[in-house]
Amino acid sequence: MKKVLTTILLFLPLVLVVFWQLLLADAVNYYIASVAVLVMSMYPFFISFEMKKVTARELTLIATLIALAVISRAAFYLIPQVKPIAAVVIVSAVCLGAERGYIIGAFSAFVSNFIFGQGIHTPFQMAALGLVGFFAGLIFSKFKANRYSLAAVGFLLSCVLYGLIVDISTILVMYGSNITLGGVLGVYASAVPFNLVFGASTAVFLLLFGEPFIKKINRINVKYGLLNFD
Numbered sequence: 634m635k636k637v638l639t640t641i642l643l644f645l646p647l648v649l650v651v652f653w654q655l656l657l658a659d660a661v662n663y664y665i666a667s668v669a670v671l672v673m674s675m676y677p678f679f680i681s682f683e684m685k686k687v688t689a690r691e692l693t694l695i696a697t698l699i700a701l702a703v704i705s706r707a708a709f710y711l712i713p714q715v716k717p718i719a720a721v722v723i724v725s726a727v728c729l730g731a732e733r734g735y736i737i738g739a740f741s742a743f744v745s746n747f748i749f750g751q752g753i754h755t756p757f758q759m760a761a762l763g764l765v766g767f768f769a770g771l772i773f774s775k776f777k778a779n780r781y782s783l784a785a786v787g788f789l790l791s792c793v794l795y796g797l798i799v800d801i802s803t804i805l806v807m808y809g810s811n812i813t814l815g816g817v818l819g820v821y822a823s824a825v826p827f828n829l830v831f832g833a834s835t836a837v838f839l840l841l842f843g844e845p846f847i848k849k850i851n852r853i854n855v856k857y858g859l860l861n862f863d
Contacts, residue, residue, distance in 0.1 A: 734766025792832025
């Protein structure tokens with residue numbers, strides 16, 4: 634029941650940004666929408682810590698992983714769609730759980746866009762990358778993570794889930810409230826090559842570096858007693 638409620642809560646930011654773009658785009662700055670998404674994203678994080686004292690070590694680890702995700706995206710600045718950021722978020726979610734996966738994903742998208750450029754797409758990228766982390770955490774709480782399962786799940790989440798959500802921003806910008814089925818299908822069809830490249834690059838990064846990265850994070854968890862986040 635907790636996971637179902639959390640899932641519903643995490644979809645609220647996506648509903649919020651769609652509502653904002655359709656009805657309030659002329660009146661609301663996208664920075665306000667981004668902050669609203671971040672605040673709503675933090676809600677499950679606070680719930681999970683309700684009966685537990687938050688330690689500086691836990692927050693430091695999460696902040697470090699967010700910084701690493703941002704750096705990983707910036708390092709591949711010149712190569713379109715080939716970015717390890719989703720791979721870092723997925724690995725983080727495998728180790729720290731679904732809720733932390735969402736937090737790391739949403740914050741990573743927001744912070745890294747200070748390098749790549751903020752815009753109307755920012756809240757959608759935050760919600761999309763956050764949900765990639767969330768669902769990765771859910772999936773690998775039930776199944777063992779190895780290089781092949783990480784690559785397969787990473788491809789599907791970054792290509793399909795991330796692509797479907799982020800492309801909503803393109804649809805809304807192009808058509809506003811005059812959305813048609815043909816227009817939606819056209820936008821999604823034109824985005825397929827870009828989503829495939831992003832998904833494939835995420836899969837390759839996870840295939841090559843996913844397991845060693847997980848071992849490093851788990852070693853930190855064990856050393857400082859940070860296991861059992863959820």
